[in-house]
Amino acid sequence: MKLVFSIVSALLIGMNVSFAQKNMLKGKVLDETNQAVPGVALILEGTVRGVQSDLSGSYTMRDIPEGDYVLKVNMLGYEEIKLPFSIKDAENRELNITLKEAPLSLDAFEFTVSRGIMGQERLPEVDRFRINAGKKNEVIRVGEINANLAMNNSRQIFSRTPGISIWENDGSGIQLGVAARGLNPNRSWEFNVRMNGYDITPDPMGYPEAYFTPPMEVVEQIEIVRGASSIQYGSQFGGLMNFVMRKPDKSKRFTFETLNTVGSNGLFSTFNYLGGTEGKWNYTAYYQKRVGNSWRDNSYFNTDHAHVEVNYAANNRLLIGLEMTYMTTESQQPGGLTDEQFNSDPRKSTRERNWFSTPWFIPALTAEYILTENTKLSWKAFGTFAERNSVGFMRPINQEDDLGNRQVDRDFYTTYGSEVRMITEYSLFGKSNTLAAGLRYFNGFIDRKQLGTGDNGTEMNFDLISGGVFRRDFDFTNINQAAFAENVFRFSNKWLLTTGLRYERISSNMEGLFNIVNEQEQILLPQNRTRNFLLVGIGSEYKITPSMEFYTNFSQAYRPVLISDLTPPATTDIIDENLQDSRGFNFDFGYRGAVQNWMKFDVGYFYLNYADRIGTIAQQNNDGTINQFRTNLGNSVSQGFEGYVEFDPVTALTKTSKFGYLHLFASLAFVDARYGDFATTSVREGVVVEGNLKGNRVENAPRKINRYGVTYRYNRFSVTWQLSDVGDAFSDASNTVAPNAASTVGLIPAYRVQDISASMDIKRKYILKAGVNNLTNEMYFTRRAGGYPGPGIMPGEGRTIYFTFGLKL
Structure with missing residues (x-):
């Protein structure tokens, strides 16, 4: 643990050194009624740089190399916007954005209802580095579920996911035992269990028992792709279970x-x-x-x-x-x-x-x-x-x-x-x-x-x-x-x-x-x-x-x-x-x-x-x-x-x-x-x-x-x-x-x-x-x-x- 926090401290010190900003892009994101829209993704197209608007609709992007860019603005339920702009060294640039509502689609519906209290969604057809099209899948938005997250109460967390059988014998919440479609729930071993896309079990191919479960208070979502995930992630009959x-x-x-x-x-x-x-x-x-x-x-x-x-x-x-x-x-x-x-x-x-x-x-x-x-x-x-x-x-x-x-x-x-x-x-x-x-x-x-x-x-x-x-x-x-x-x-x-x-x-x-x-x-x-x-x-x-x-x-x-x-x-x-x-x-x-x-x-x-x-x-x-x-x-x-x-x-x-x-x-x-x-x-x-x-x-x-x-x-x-x-x-x-x-x-x-x-x-x-x-x-x-x-x-x-x-x- 000392090693972990020493590394973090060094990285944070490095961040403080970098805070001498070269330039800045800022602005506000509003809807057609001039109401702030929080959670909007603002990305410099063709780069890895991006931020989100805060609760007041404001955003700030710092330390952008001098050059010409296109600011891509995405929010499900609204039309996508692309704004070309240029920025010079040490320049403060302001771009305010007004979003227009888009016609309802399946992906847009999944997101708009999730902003309320529905905690079950599905993955988009293509998501970052994977293909989900044509696959049965579920996304459990953990933070939007009323549940005893402190104890990792799996009966509540998986309540909206059909067919999940649960072994409820660990009152400590340390281990999770779930399965689907008649498979064995023993430490979720019929699932390919990952966290942020990488392995967390002792050996997915030799000893796949999941002894580690992250605290649900920090899990943003649980992604479940049924057996159709075998091509991209591995061959388990139960499919993929990924803690994000x-x-x-x-x-x-x-x-x-x-x-x-x-x-x-x-x-x-x-x-x-x-x-x-x-x-x-x-x-x-x-x-x-x-x-x-x-x-x-x-x-x-x-x-x-x-x-x-x-x-x-x-x-x-x-x-x-x-x-x-x-x-x-x-x-x-x-x-x-x-x-x-x-x-x-x-x-x-x-x-x-x-x-x-x-x-x-x-x-x-x-x-x-x-x-x-x-x-x-x-x-x-x-x-x-x-x-x-x-x-x-x-x-x-x-x-x-x-x-x-x-x-x-x-x-x-x-x-x-x-x-x-x-x-x-x-x-x-x-x-x-x-x-x-x-x-x-x-x-x-x-x-x-x-x-x-x-x-x-x-x-x-x-x-x-x-x-x-x-x-x-x-x-x-x-x-x-x-x-x-x-x-x-x-x-x-x-x-x-x-x-x-x-x-x-x-x-x-x-x-x-x-x-x-x-x-x-x-x-x-x-x-x-x-x-x-x-x-x-x-x-x-x-x-x-x-x-x-x-x-x-x-x-x-x-x-x-x-x-x-x-x-x-x-x-x-x-x-x-x-x-x-x-x-x-x-x-x-x-x-x-x-x-x-x-x-x-x-x-x-x-x-x-x-x-x-x-x-x-x-x-x-x-x-x-x-x-x-x-x-x-x-x-x-x-x-x-x-x-x-x-x-x-x-x-x-x-x-x-x-x-x-x-x-x-x-x-x-x-x-x-x-x-x-x-x-x-x-x-x-x-x-x-x-x-x-x-x-x-x-x-x-x-x-x-x-x-x-x-x-x-x-x-x-x-x-x-x-x-x-x-x-x-x-x-x-x-x-x-x-x-x-x-x-x-x-x-x-x-x-x-x-x-x-x-x-x-x-x-x-x-x-x-x-x-x-x-x-x-x-x-x-x-x-x-x-x-x-x-x-x-x-x-x-x-x-x-x-x-x-x-x-x-």
């Missing part, structure tokens, strides 16, 4: 914000942010401290997050930046429950000595370069230096803690990577087309140390006892190279087609110590695998009106063989030498758009084919012995309906109102996720009995995921009520209904949970927020864990309240 952090304020030299939250179970959170723009520099930094006891007994969390970002316009064509993110956590894990314990008292805990910690450091260097007016380049270099540490009593939950030595497991992650992207606009047959292409390199190293003997205490301590060793100690290395190209062909103003290819090469190596039994070391058979393959994708959009369109997409996907797939539970297990990556595809067909300025919607059908799924079967050898064999066993198919609609009846009927506005939304999903031909075996009285999962529902896949809500807004006050209505799910592929003694398998019942949150902004300076989560104190759970952080039932949280006071300067 709040960018430096381009309208002020300095801005400061503090949000301080108190709540149930000793919650205290303080979030502090500063940022601004000065000449060629812009900067931002935040620090969050969150501490408290979760809803259950024997639970405690203490987290620190810090982030800095500094960008510098080296010249009119080149922008370079530095980002650094740091997290440290201390989390007491209450463990799981048996069904009997849950029914008696869900707050109960029989584990008081289990702890978890994930220190995380993510640096990134970025650069953007404008080659020509139509062609831009982007480069990102990034790394992750992190740990995953746990200590505790890990026996089945129906066994009493013997207060003996605890088990210590530790992972050490060291990764680095780089991505280069290019996007260009070109003309073909009189139509403008877009090509995006890129190259990627990633090197991930995981040092895994497990089954260590720790102390017999109760505090967080990951040291081994004197003379102790880790009985399992191996290394996993994964190198990934990729290249992609995707193109938008525009055949008319109504119809476009996207096509894309992605080439992947993955080289994996794993070796080391598997276990120590009776002082005899058992060495893991080295695993070396190299794979090369090609993915294809195609999509299309057809506009029925300027604000409504059909869209469809087909994109291939795959799930590489993970570190867990290559690690046998026992030395008698055998890994198939020809174990293949799981392959499949996503298909979407939908209709989305807007009705004037009072309703928007997105409804569609999806089909997800997940082939070559990996599993373990029993095999009987010629000598009568039985071993477990891990191989590709079969496939599953998820299909169903996803729909989202948001409606403002007041605007629809009266256009304007003195008494405020209502927004009603519904996010609906029906998911039928089932196994196809999938072989299984069991051992009965020493004999292998074969079976098949065909027709069984996929585990952890509710058939119904519906969320409803209503928001009332009056001036700067708003309040939101929402209901989450989620169907039942199975915890295992065999669809076991009755729980076992350890409660690791069995039915996960349906549940309904209500939340209410309110916010008020006073004079755009003081912020007040409050809310109640789980309003009716519903007792429910979303997960049966087989291991950490269980094992057993992981209850959701009961009723909690929170209050937030904030200040903006």
